Amino acid sequence: MRWPDPMQRPLFYFLLGIVLFGIAWSIHEPDPAYKAVRATADLQQGIERALQEVRLIAANEAAFVQEKGGDRWMVERLPVMEQERIRTGTVVFGLQGDSVSCWSGRSPLTVNELIDAHGPYLVLPQGIHLHASVERNGVSLHALRPIWTEPPIENRYLASGFHPSFHAPAGLLVSNADRSGPTVVAEDGTPIFHVAWREGAMEVGPWLWLHLIFVVIAVAFLVLGLWRSAMELVTNGRRWPGILLFGGALFSGRWLLLMWAPSTPIHRLPLFDPALYAASTAFPSLGDLLINAALLVAVAAFIQVALRGYAPGRSNALTMFVAWSLCLAHAAWITQLFIGLVNDSSVDLDLYHVQGLSGASAVALFSVALLFSSWVLLLATMLRTYMKDMTTLLWSGAVALAISIMLHHRYGIVDTLLFLWPVPLIIVLMAADRIPRFLQALIGVAMVAGISTHILTKYTGNREHRERAVLAERLAVREDPVVEVMFRELAPRLRAATELYGLLNGEQPCGPAELDQRIRQRYFSGYWERYDVRLFAFSPTGQALCATAPNPPKSFGGQQSEFTLPTVTVDMPDLFMQEQPGQSTFYHARIAVMPNDSIAPAQLVIELHPRSVAQGLGFPDLLLSGDDPLMRRADRYVQARYESGQLVDRSSGVAYPLRWTRTLNADGSLWYTEGGYEHLAKGHPEGTLLVLGLAEPDLTDLATTFSYLFAFFSVLLSIIVFIHMVRRSHGPPVLGIGAKVRVALGLFSLIGLAFFGWGTQRLLTRQYVQRFESAILEKARSVHAELQQRFDGEGPLGAAQIPYLDHLLGRASNVFFTDITLYTTNGTLLATSRPQVFATGLLGRRMDPEAYRQVVLKNASSFVHEESIGSADFLSAYMPLRDNKGQVLAYLALPSFADQAQREEERSGVLVAVVNLFVLLFALSVLVAVFISNWTTRPLDLLKRSLAAVALGGSNRPIRYRGQDEVGQLVEVYNRKVEELRESAEKLARSERETAWREMARQVAHEIKNPLTP
CATH class of the missing domain: 1.20.5 (Single alpha-helices involved in coiled-coils or other helix-helix interfaces)
Structure with missing residues (x-):
């Protein structure tokens, strides 16, 4: 007796799907407390091992420093310790008395704090470190290794977390506020810190992906079981009941899940976030769009299989008209769904800037490919069913198409490509018997890529217009979060400044020169030079004393009487933006100056009016908390700013006129095209007006977008065809000569292009780095010439000149469009145009050790290398600042903080250019492969037909x-x-x-x- 094969029975697949669903249901979020205890135990062991390593490093390096000295250590041992810093974060500092003789990396402590540091664990405001120190004959060496880092500013470059060398789970953090969690203890059992999970850390993780995999497999088996059940009806001659069973069961089950199913762990994935994409009840998220598109393809494939060999007994025009109408309605629905995905979602589908694409972008394009596939399957099934009566089929199709065109025009859709794109595909499918199958597939993919390119180009442009309008409105206000943060730090110092109060209470003469020299130059240098800083001083009785500007404060309303009359003292510790229609915007604040609470407060009124500064000298993103993706897009545009109709600021690339003469629309905006750029002007001609321009897409951009989509759809189709061939042949598919030629040419071109792209990318990157290094060295030489002229003959620069140096470097930074830092001859920070970077601890107060090794110890005339702050990489140029006699006054450093965004944009531009070229050549290679294969195999096909006719x-x-x-x-x-x-x-x-x-x-x-x- 032969037992039936269970694989042929639908019940087997239903049971297997239910079992897998049960397994998926059993995979749930792990217990946070248990996971925390285990993670803490592993962390404890890792910290104990790391402490022994740090002690060993301290002992070995201390012996070397004692024997050969700090300079020798910097020359010989620094490269080794730099590798150790990269691997574990360990830094070393050698002290000779109270001065640093050698170092690696950046110290989180000052020299005095290092001298006073004791114990194996240091809990600091910016993190927790392991510490080991060794003292020998007046030489002390300190080794520090970070356990937990907590930067003062968190953004896309800087984030708190355990050092990667400890392999702590993602989401685990140090929590000193909540001490209920597990504790990491010192060797004597003293608690060092408590750990906890970040909010939502357990909601996602490996368990969720495992849960998703089992759910997907379970659904696949249930669908397969339903397929076999419905196919049994088809086999028994009941085609339409089988189709209704399969399609009805799938769509009904899906609708029930959407309407009444509770939220599952899968909905925690970003793909199911409605903020990313939500169109309707049936498409509440991008993940649901993917699921619905996959189910639609399954139904279309089942219909094609079920109606294979089906010939209706009698075909009439009405039936064909209804079939045509359904196909065209299906195509229109796909078009509108695609437009909504591009136009009304947060998914980035701008293929002009592929560096901004994400996994969600790939899922969206894959869903679109599935929707088009479902339509092609249904169309092919309809044509195959009614192809015998070609005349009636064509007439009924023409009538349905005419009605479709009229309906689209009735609802205001005049873009003919949006409703006529099915026609070329219909013609290709109708001529299937006269076109080779491979060529037919290639033409079909090209047509789908073409209509997708049109929709993406058109509606991505519409979406970009909306985003540009929002961006222009935000930039027109000219909010400066950097200066707001800086003023928040400066306000307490001004409030307690004794010398300022002496000016305001009449003890010292108060005039414009004194106020400018003793207050503005001292407190408002560096980054403040971007603004025309106007100061207005008022006595404790409210009388106006002096000002750095001849006109009264604009924040008073511009009335002279309001300025001369006594004013009430008001303390405004934050900057406020003054906005009035038709006038330029500016910042203003009022500080109640009172060094102690026992005296009457005086008042200082501050106004910051924007000056014209070159675009690109912007403060780096790493000094701003949070992340604003929209503001990051500002680097894509050329910009111009007008104040009262005069050009005050512009970026390179477009020669904007000095005066604004165009007339804006009623809403205060204007779109216009000039010089190959599309511009948006927004604001007020008599006040602040901002212009944002973007290069218009050309044929190259359209060809690149088409190439991306063509390559993407071709790869998907190739995978599907390969799986189908393997399934039909029950093993590796047997290829004919033409297929072998096409596959060989495709693989050869793909491998060749991959090597070509890799080599080109490396070559362009190398050239870019060399160009950037040359540019930064050229700037360094220019700054050196300027500073050399000012300090020639004065000897080595010291602490007495710091206030003047800060002021001078701030001005020079705005002139040369670069950041400038000076170090003393022993590598200690002297002055900088970016004090916030050092004040917040993002950079140490000593010269980079490798730069010190090269420039100071090895006497290099210049040195350029890459440094990093968090995940932000930047180049720095170093050179000695010498007088005309060759004496070293200080060491000059130009760290490219301000060029970070521009550098990233240029780097990504190089990569995008290579990728665009690669994809375009790949698309062309496919066409060449088709031509060569047809050219090669056509004589063989002719020979085969001739032999068959012999x-x-x-x-x-x-x-x-x-x-x-x-x-x-x-x-x-x-x-x-x-x-x-x-x-x-x-x-x-x-x-x-x-x-x-x-x-x-x-x-x-x-x-x-x-x-x-x-």
């Missing part, structure tokens, strides 16, 4: 082939054999005729000899 008595015509290659030799052999066969046929025919004549003559002779008698 017959002894047929008209065996020779093949005309002009080539002298192997195919030509084969054709020559064929033609020779055809000629031989013709001669043999003629001989055979002649022989048969002669034999017939002989037989007839023999019979005649026989009759003569033996006449017939009645």
